[in-house]
Amino acid sequence: MPATSRSATILEVARDAGVSKTSVSRYYSGERERLSTGMQQRIAHAAERLGYQPNPMARGLKGGPSGLVGMLVADIRNPFSVAVMHGVEQACRRQGLSLMVCNTDNDPTLERQNLALLTSYRIEGLIVNAAGRHGEALAELAGNGLPLVLLDRSLEGIDADEVGLDNDRAIDMALDHLIERGYRRVLFVTELPARASSRQARMARFESSSMSRQLEGEVLSLELNDTAGLDRGLSAFLDAATQQPTAILCGNGQVTLAVIRALQARRVPLGEIGLMGIDELDWCQLVTPGITTLAQPTDAIGQAAVDRLRARQAERTTPEPRHERFTPTLIIRDSTRRPGIDAPHCDETRP
Template identity: 30%
Template sequence: MSTIKDVAALAGVSFTTVSHVLNETRPVSADARRRVLAAVEEIGYLPSAVARSLRKSETKIVGVLVPNVQNPFFAELVCGVEESCRLAGYSVFLCNSDNDPKRQQQYMRTLLEKRVDGLLLSSAGDDEALARIFKLASVPSVTVDRLVPGARADRVSVHNQQGAYNAVRHLIELGHRRVACISGPAEFEVARERIEGWRRALQEAGISPDASWVIESDFSSPGGYDAARRLLMAQAKPEHGAAAPFTGIFASNDMMAIGALRAAAELGLRVPQQLSVVGFDDIELSRYVFPALTSVGCSIKELGHEAGRVLIERIENPGAALKDVLLTPRLVVRESTAAPDAALLAP
């Protein structure tokens, strides 16, 4: 592998001159610059990024840590982050914790040891451990959707409660009275906020849901499938015979809603004629399942783009006041919701 001294020998200059040309740290004559660049091209010299980062106290790298790259939400999010950072001259190191808090901590430590210039985190849980790591690190940070208590970090998120409220309000305006909720894990703030939006919409309509209307799952399609089957099959049991069936399901993310669509099909329920399903996030895939999924959310790529932008701003202005950017979700009505069959509304 060629070295800076090889470039200097070929160009007929000192290696410090080569360094000044490559790092633009001091004016160099046009002739010397031309010879250095020609030598670099001829021998294929690549400057050491590690050495440059030590000199400049920056790596031009940001770490992005997400809980599940198999979930299309995070894939779309990372695309937005990467685009925003790339345009600002930064590269992205992506780490997938696979919903494992211990792996998340390990990746956090690794990224900090690599001296990344910034850190963007979508948490997989264990907020106390994360908060301890954040206290040890002074790296500029942004969290997406999930608050890490005690962390000095900007946050970019969607208005989860309002989005859930809008989704359920849509079902109520169609005439639905029994709307079940497939929730994410209660340990996550985002899941609790979406349950609260579901509950608020029902209560404002004079509907008092009981605990059996909510079932907790894991934000995955298999989890949504299992939860929907349990909800829909439970109401068919004799002890539930007096109750009208659920005519709507609000799933706290699109992946669980897609699982619910599969469960409904297997149970012989026609969507939306016999059961309406609405999700949250509006991932790209929601437009291409059948029936196309009604969902609430904002452009996930734009969410990632905004998070990347906020992180770059934090890197370049570390002393600025912390930001809490809240994006407004919109309802996108597709084929999975409609007015319920009048026969299903009988008490």
């Protein structure tokens, strides 16, 4: 039966799947594991055929599980946030959940208001990809039993599951690649690290790993909109009297874009001056000569965040928080291909 403009009911899904209304309710209320695999598949196929969409608000009003997962995001314009949000939403949809996203815009007042809003909707779990200035509020939510997952963040005083990139591994992969291409002097450009633990971790690893690899490593940290500061920092690094092959490593996708704009304004040829970024964005392969990146597995990270929430819901005890880290994929393009160096051309991918 094709979907119509009228929403199908839970009873119609039950009849189409040949199961009871209670079974369909269990499928969409966090008790899916009580149903056989075959029954789950029949319900999923029937719901898809009929165009059935569960109503999380109605479920919450009845006193049952709301089916809502909250997500707090620091900056919804950040490409990483958008990509990982897609992974979270896909994972929620597969499990019959609905995602409610609030953007804080790095505003402490808005962050506090959004936390209150999300909890007022009786969310079943909260995924946090924000600065977390209100650690006390988050700690209180976790202490009251709300499943909480920190995404690409660690927050002092909060014992919660964490999911994100293996930052140490990412920096090591980047430096090993640059060394392989013959670069011996590297500038790491990052947003100010104080607001995000992931930035702190990447910068600390860069400083220690560049030293252990005997690279000339320097760090430039600044506000993303400080174009004058970025230009001054790049000028000081690029104009220094040195014969060492030089490269720039960008701490995230937004930094990569800002650095490319600054280099283009200076007419700096990429490749001769190496450029590499953490985060794979659609335009990285389009910018001449193609930008070498470390791609985060954002769909897998989003899935893991939802899985941790569901696992916490099912647990009757409070075991130690679990920290799950993911390895990026190295996508090699010609922005790190030095002239005269025998190396593969663009779009070589390495796990």
